[in-house]
Amino acid sequence: MQIHISTTDGVPIYLQIVNQVKYLVASARLAPGEEMPPIRVLAERLLINPNTVARAYRELEVAGVVTKRRTAGTFVSEGGAPLGLDDRLEIVAARVDGLVAEARQLNIGLNALIGLIRRRDAALGPQTKGGDGRDDQP
Amino acid sequence: MTSPELEPTVIEVRGVSRRFGKQQALEDVSLTVPRGVVFGLIGENGAGKTTLIRHILGLFRPQSGTVRVFGLDPTRDPVGVFSRLGTLSEDRDLPGWMRVEELIRYVKAFYPSWDDAYAESLRDASELDPKAKIRHLSRGQQARAGLLAALAFRPELLVLDEPSSGLDPVVRRDILGAIIRTITNDGRTVLFSSHLLDEVERVSDHVAMIDRGRIVIDGPLDAVKSKHHQVNIQFDVPRSDAPPLDTAIAIQGSGREWSAICEGDLGAISMRAEGLGGRVVEARGATLDEIFVARMAGHRRKPIVPKEAAVS
Numbered sequence: 001m002q003i004h005i006s007t008t009d010g011v012p013i014y015l016q017i018v019n020q021v022k023y024l025v026a027s028a029r030l031a032p033g034e035e036m037p038p039i040r041v042l043a044e045r046l047l048i049n050p051n052t053v054a055r056a057y058r059e060l061e062v063a064g065v066v067t068k069r070r071t072a073g074t075f076v077s078e079g080g081a082p083l084g085l086d087d088r089l090e091i092v093a094a095r096v097d098g099l100v101a102e103a104r105q106l107n108i109g110l111n112a113l114i115g116l117i118r119r120r121d122a123a124l125g126p127q128t129k130g131g132d133g134r135d136d137q138p
Numbered sequence: 139m140t141s142p143e144l145e146p147t148v149i150e151v152r153g154v155s156r157r158f159g160k161q162q163a164l165e166d167v168s169l170t171v172p173r174g175v176v177f178g179l180i181g182e183n184g185a186g187k188t189t190l191i192r193h194i195l196g197l198f199r200p201q202s203g204t205v206r207v208f209g210l211d212p213t214r215d216p217v218g219v220f221s222r223l224g225t226l227s228e229d230r231d232l233p234g235w236m237r238v239e240e241l242i243r244y245v246k247a248f249y250p251s252w253d254d255a256y257a258e259s260l261r262d263a264s265e266l267d268p269k270a271k272i273r274h275l276s277r278g279q280q281a282r283a284g285l286l287a288a289l290a291f292r293p294e295l296l297v298l299d300e301p302s303s304g305l306d307p308v309v310r311r312d313i314l315g316a317i318i319r320t321i322t323n324d325g326r327t328v329l330f331s332s333h334l335l336d337e338v339e340r341v342s343d344h345v346a347m348i349d350r351g352r353i354v355i356d357g358p359l360d361a362v363k364s365k366h367h368q369v370n371i372q373f374d375v376p377r378s379d380a381p382p383l384d385t386a387i388a389i390q391g392s393g394r395e396w397s398a399i400c401e402g403d404l405g406a407i408s409m410r411a412e413g414l415g416g417r418v419v420e421a422r423g424a425t426l427d428e429i430f431v432a433r434m435a436g437h438r439r440k441p442i443v444p445k446e447a448a449v450s
Contacts, residue, residue, distance in 0.1 A: 005340070007335075007336045007339045007340060007425060007426070007427075008336075008425060008427075009422070009425070010363075010368060010422040010423035010424055010425050010428075011422075011423065012360065012363065012364075012423065013339075013340070039322075040318075040319075040322040043318050043322065044315055044318050044319065044322075046340075047311060047314045047315065047318065047337075047340055047341065048318075048340045048341060049176055049318065049321075049340070049341050049342065049343055050318060050321065050322050051343055098420070101419055101420050104419065105372070105419060
């Protein structure tokens with residue numbers, strides 16, 4: 001499980017873990033039933049406070065992303081779609097906010113920005129997998 | 139392995155002041171370190187971090203106020219305190235003439251709770267040659283030897299004064315790892331000072347910021363961070379002076395663009411900006427580094443215009 005912690009962007013560390021785990025699950029890099037690293041192991045690997053990891057795991061459990069099995073550890077939840085569209089949108093929401101704010105400062109209108117996103121998306125080529133989130137409408 | 143009673147408060151500093159000649163090194167400092175937390179003490183060089191830690195270690199007697207560690211006065215009961223406290227300071231004052239194995243035997247003699255297997259695993263992981271003389275070790279290896287001596291009796295409290303200072307990133311990782319392992323063992327507590335805010339932000343539950351001998355911020359890291367925001371504000375009309383944002387600790391910019399580190403609720407900050415004819419175009423949580431720099435800006439060069447130090 002690859003997680004990267006940054007202390008330069010002001011996002012609380014527990015939230016960085018929550019978002020990245022959600023992302024890993026949504027992109028199927030963490031499979032249902034897969035075991036999460038024990039709290040102390042992840043804390044030592046990321047060099048962060050174990051209480052922070054515990055908090056992230058609690059949030060992930062409340063969100064249904066992981067399940068705690070008594071005495072056995074924490075596992076990625078079985079069954080069900082990895083994450084709903086809303087959850088996945090929420091993951092990118094912060095970056096969209098930054099993008100929209102920057103566009104406003106550069107006096108770029110929303111339609112022009114959306115047009116740009118469409119062109120860049122097309123330039124990346126067809127989406128390889130999934131696609132349930134591609135609710136393209138005119 | 140250590141004493142059975144577990145006080146909820148490990149360190150209690152109350153109203154401690156200390157003067158060196160004309161220099162007021164500590165002024166009415168109070169702080170409480172609860173059991174089981176990593177407590178990060180931050181401040182500029184010369185702010186009073188080391189002086190405070192020396193009071194906690196009982197190396198200085200407070201000129202006024204009290205210091206209690208495990209409920210004991212460390213100047214009156216150094217044995218009671220030091221049998222339960224491991225420490226490492228920036229100038230790791232280890233006896234240079236000893237070999238590593240002699241150091242281990244020497245330190246072990248002080249602590250009934252010394253754990254030979256743990257000491258050996260630390261020595262082995264650090265690749266410390268038992269026959270090497272301490273003074274021939276590199277800075278990093280000396281730090282690892284000091285860490286071994288501070289950890290191998292599994293102290294309830296670990297006090298580290300600028301443990302990472304002057305060390306390379308690999309040794310710094312070892313020290314952070316040691317802090318983390320220390321508290322994952324239930325009930326153990328760490329107090330460490332650092333000017334590396336990145337590492338403080340990573341490992342601390344609780345932070346205190348000391349500035350010119352006074353505590354200016356003290357609280358759980360989450361609470362400290364969640365009440366500070368970095369905001370960019372844009373004004374319709376260029377300003378020749380900094381906008382008088384009363385929640386700003388520090389503000390900089392020119393013309394129509396200003397950025398500030400603000401304290402308090404984001405909604406209130408936005409409203410205040412609007413009242414001044416501007417709007418918040420970007421906002422995010424401030425990093426500990428930004429909060430620190432903003433707080434310290436008051437007595438630095440001018441480009442950052444300080445608010446009066448309206449702090450606790």
